[in-house]
Amino acid sequence: MSPFRIGCAPYLNAKPLIYGLEKQALFFPPAELPERLRSGEVDAALAPLGASLSEEFALVDGVGIVADGPVKSVILAHDAPLSEIRSIAIDPHTRSSFLLLRVLLENFLGFRPNYVPFSERSASRLLIGDRALAYRKENPRVTLLDLGEAWRDRTELPFVFAVWTVRRSEAKGKEIAALFREAKRLGLAARGSIAKDKSEWEYLTRYIRYEVGEREKAGVARFCDELRVLGEKAVVGKELLWI
Numbered sequence: 001m002s003p004f005r006i007g008c009a010p011y012l013n014a015k016p017l018i019y020g021l022e023k024q025a026l027f028f029p030p031a032e033l034p035e036r037l038r039s040g041e042v043d044a045a046l047a048p049l050g051a052s053l054s055e056e057f058a059l060v061d062g063v064g065i066v067a068d069g070p071v072k073s074v075i076l077a078h079d080a081p082l083s084e085i086r087s088i089a090i091d092p093h094t095r096s097s098f099l100l101l102r103v104l105l106e107n108f109l110g111f112r113p114n115y116v117p118f119s120e121r122s123a124s125r126l127l128i129g130d131r132a133l134a135y136r137k138e139n140p141r142v143t144l145l146d147l148g149e150a151w152r153d154r155t156e157l158p159f160v161f162a163v164w165t166v167r168r169s170e171a172k173g174k175e176i177a178a179l180f181r182e183a184k185r186l187g188l189a190a191r192g193s194i195a196k197d198k199s200e201w202e203y204l205t206r207y208i209r210y211e212v213g214e215r216e217k218a219g220v221a222r223f224c225d226e227l228r229v230l231g232e233k234a235v236v237g238k239e240l241l242w243i
């Protein structure tokens with residue numbers, strides 16, 4: 001198949017999924033990927049689930065960036081008890097985790113803080129990806145809420161943060177999907193060479209999961225329900241197209 005253009009997050013957790021396809025990849029913050037796919041700048045993207053629940057996209061079955069419990073790299077760093085937090089600075093890279101944070105705080109705990117741009121000096125911060133991993137190393141004593149863990153505690157389900165997406169109009173969608181499943185198989189087997197040290201190895205093998213099966217899809221369906229409670233009307237839920 002002729003090379004197609006892939007949009008990917010510049011994160012350690014994505015490396016096993018892009019294995020062998022790196023030369024075709026363009027790296028952008030995840031929040032930008034759905035728009036770059038929509039506009040045709042890329043043909044496939046590892047897009048935040050929260051921005052992919054739309055009729056425009058088909059989702060590649062069997063693979064994603066998933067947590068079933070603690071995820072380590074999606075964290076709310078806070079210096080006050082959760083219910084006393086007034087404002088939270090949001091990492092501009094995120095779409096899924098911001099919506100997940102809103103579900104946890106607004107739907108499950110019943111309060112709504114102010115969400116402010118990352119540039120503001122708010123004491124509470126939502127961080128994702130490599131920036132979250134670096135923050136944890138630099139601030140070992142800060143209090144953290146791990147959003148993967150909080151979701152699982154409440155729902156007993158895994159959380160799917162990102163999935164490979166293509167436009168529904170993409171003629172080669174099924175071929176592309178099969179290629180991503182094969183890249184995942186090779187990439188998971190290569191995690192020993194991808195990880196630079198023990199903590200990266202643990203992150204890629206114990207925290208981030210890459211399977212999307214029935215339990216993960218039940219997690220997606222539950223997330224769609226919670227987004228509707230939040231008033232997010234663009235969520236298609238049951239009409240999701242997995243290819």
Ligand SMILES: C=C(O[C@@H]1C=C(C(=O)O)C=C[C@H]1O)C(=O)O
Nearest residue numbers: 030048073094095096097129161
């Ligand atoms: C678990 C993670 O998943 C990420 C979280 C995303 C989001 O919040 O929108 C998008 C892409 C994923 O890579 C992470 O990168 O830490």
